[in-house]
Amino acid sequence: MEILDAPVQTSIKKEKSLKKIMIINSKATVDSVYAALILANGARMEGIESELFCTFFGLEMLQPKKMDHLHVATVGNPGLHIPTMIGGLPGMETLASTMMKKEMDKLDIPTVSEFLEIYKASGGKIFACKLAMEMFHLTKEDLWEDIDGVLTVGDFYSRAQDEGCQIIFV
Amino acid sequence: MEATLANEKIEVNEQGYLLDMDQWHEGIARAIAAEEGIELTNRHFEVVNFLRKEQKNGTSLSIRKIGKSGVVDIKEFYELFPEGPLKKASRIAGIAKPASCI
Numbered sequence: 266m267e268i269l270d271a272p273v274q275t276s277i278k279k280e281k282s283l284k285k286i287m288i289i290n291s292k293a294t295v296d297s298v299y300a301a302l303i304l305a306n307g308a309r310m311e312g313i314e315s316e317l318f319c320t321f322f323g324l325e326m327l328q329p330k331k332m333d334h335l336h337v338a339t340v341g342n343p344g345l346h347i348p349t350m351i352g353g354l355p356g357m358e359t360l361a362s363t364m365m366k367k368e369m370d371k372l373d374i375p376t377v378s379e380f381l382e383i384y385k386a387s388g389g390k391i392f393a394c395k396l397a398m399e400m401f402h403l404t405k406e407d408l409w410e411d412i413d414g415v416l417t418v419g420d421f422y423s424r425a426q427d428e429g430c431q432i433i434f435v
Numbered sequence: 436m437e438a439t440l441a442n443e444k445i446e447v448n449e450q451g452y453l454l455d456m457d458q459w460h461e462g463i464a465r466a467i468a469a470e471e472g473i474e475l476t477n478r479h480f481e482v483v484n485f486l487r488k489e490q491k492n493g494t495s496l497s498i499r500k501i502g503k504s505g506v507v508d509i510k511e512f513y514e515l516f517p518e519g520p521l522k523k524a525s526r527i528a529g530i531a532k533p534a535s536c537i
Contacts, residue, residue, distance in 0.1 A: 303537065309513070310519060310521055311522075312517070312518025373497065373499065375537065379499075383499060383502065383537075386508065386509035386510040386513070387510075
């Protein structure tokens with residue numbers, strides 16, 4: 266019979282070092298908004314506390330009238346490989362955005378409004394930037410009813426004080 | 436690799452997911468759930484059985500699909516399997532680790 270030098274170790278569960286993630290989105294383009302939503306919601310899927318903070322044009326994703334009609338930029342977006350002069354033609358942005366949304370639909374990616382609901386049901390939190398709201402003359406009534414609040418930059422940092430918290434600017 | 440679950444030798448991958456979903460039974464589900472710190476109720480089993488059915492049909496699972504299934508809504512899914520519901524529920528259901536980003 267074989268005798269082991271050391272007792273068999275039971276697997277030790279490692280404590281997660283990333284406990285909370287805070288995502289900031291300042292843009293209204295499809296790519297920026299989905300990157301923010303996938304990161305924020307993906308954190309919840311991994312059991313990580315998650316908060317999403319929208320500022321500047323990022324507030325568009327929180328406005329019910331606009332959230333499902335976001336565009337992809339056809340000018341100043343070299344990744345799209347459309348020459349700038351053609352990208353600027355009327356209707357190009359709508360065409361490119363419709364095509365991208367079709368591709369996303371094939372992959373079963375939800376619309377922004379549905380994604381926000383999925384994220385919220387997962388326990389994720391969503392905040393709007395106070396200063397940006399004032400700049401765009403928006404009130405809380407203009408925003409999605411389920412947001413968790415309106416924050417100043419100080420409020421934002423005070424929420425980031427826990428150990429194991431990371432901030433990502435999309 | 437092999438793991439001992441409910442006094443049986445079961446083939447699992449290095450993350451503890453069953454390699455053969457037909458080796459699964461309720462005792463194994465309870466043993467894996469205990470490792471995850473979850474005590475299984477009938478409600479858990481309703482979800483687990485749904486996941487197994489979907490896996491058999493070859494559907495790739497996502498939280499969104501589960502939310503639309505009518506079996507459980509997303510909020511309850513997170514309550515039943517806290518901290519990583521899709522991964523934990525799949526492991527307990529004896530099916531492969533889901534590769535979904537949504």
